[in-house]
Amino acid sequence: MRLVDWSLVVAAVVLDAAILLSPLPMLTTTDAFVGMWALHAACCAVLAGSIARLLPARYQQRPVWTWLLMFDFAFIAPVLGPIGILLVARATSHRRLHQLVYAKPQALGLPEYDVRTQDPQRAGQGAIRSRLGASVPASIRMQSLLTLQAVPSRVANPIREELLGDAADDVRLVAFGMLDAEEKRLSKHIHREQTNLQMDLSARTRFDCLVHLAELHWELIYSGLVQGELRKHILGEARGYIDAALALGAKHESGQVFLKGKILLAQGEDEQSERAFTEALELGHSEVSVIPFLAELAFRRREFRRVRGYMQHLFKHHAASRVMPIVAFWNAGGSTHPIHSQRALNHL
Structure with missing residues (x-):
């Protein structure tokens, strides 16, 4: 079958060349013009059909479009078109699948962000911001923005907020999507806990619910997701929940008192926050966590x-x-x- 196809291809090319070299193109009559192009079209049709059957299987999945492509290429350029198609068919028919070179996508891992590293070039905010500057190509800014997923929210969110004014639409949309997704996640948990708080709960369950609400509101503050007056409101909500939890008289741990101290410190209540930090130490909270805040107050x-x-x-x-x-x-x-x-x- 392939021998027959190759014979038809060669015959079509030879016949097309013979038509071009014959006296027919020199005649000025309409019949000669129509006849010449009809013979040329017939040669191109035979050539396209034969070549289409000789092409690799992946090109034969859409035979009509393949045939039209071959026909158009051969018809537009008499003799040269058929010869070019012949050479293409000859080259592709002798290539084996194992000889073909395909692009292989590679999975690249995101750069690691070590929050305890001592290398400022690797973990410092300046190193991250330098790859997100306006002078950096948008593709690199996008990669760096995606890398922020491995960075703690407290560091990443302020940088994402700055990118909301980026000149590239994709960078702005991705930055907004990341911030919005994180805020919606926390808001969903807050709404669920507030709903649970309306139920008839035991004293211990109500205490846990109030503490969780205070922690979720503090997370909004700590992650930098709220600013200005909204930040003051969220701080007030967090303080209200932690005060209500401690007022229940249930047995509490040093972590709840430490959280209250951080909230009071953020509100500017230095004396009350120092008392809370001191109480947290007395309850056994880690000195490494509390002393930096006492040092800041001092x-x-x-x-x-x-x-x-x-x-x-x-x-x-x-x-x-x-x-x-x-x-x-x-x-x-x-x-x-x-x-x-x-x-x-x-x-x-």
Whole structure:
């Protein structure tokens, strides 16, 4: 069968060339013009049909379109078109599947974000923001934006909010979608807990429900999903829930008191927050978690001796790596006065 097809192809090419070299194209009559093009079309039709059967199987799934493509290519360019198609068919028919080179997609893992790393080039916000600047191509900004999924929300969300004004539509939409999805997730949990709170609950269940509501509202604050007046409102809601939980008189742990201290600190209630942090320590909460906040309160009051004492205590307890630069500064004993480095506690 393939021999017959090749014979028809060669015959069609030879006949088409013979028509072009014959006296027929030189005649000026209408009959000669129509006859020449009819013979050319017949040669192209035979050629296209034969070539279509010689092509690999994946090109024969749509035979009509394949035939039309071959016919058009041969008809538009007499002699040269059929010869070109002949060469294409000859080349493809001798290629084996194992010889074909296909593009193979590769699955690339997202860069890891180590929150305890000491390499500022890898984990610092500056390194992340540098790949999201306006001068960076949109494709790289998009990849960097997707990488933020592995970054803690407290770091990632402020960066996403900045990208809401990006010049690239795709970057803006993805950034908005990420923020919206996270806010809806927390709002869904809040609505569910508020619904549960309306039921007839035991004292312990009501306590757990109120604490969870306070934690969810604090998560909105901590993740940077609310700003301005809405932030003040959410802080008030969180404080109301944690106060209501502790007022029930149920047995509570240091974590609930520590959460209250953080909420009060965010509201600017320094004295009350210090009392809450102190109570959390008395209840057995981790000193590494509480002391940085006590140091911040002391720093606000310009009690630098107490700040240094807290930092010396943290130095002995191996604080988290993100706090260690601050701890090292206060334990260095340098000549720089703390009041000239008021940004020293910004990251606590």
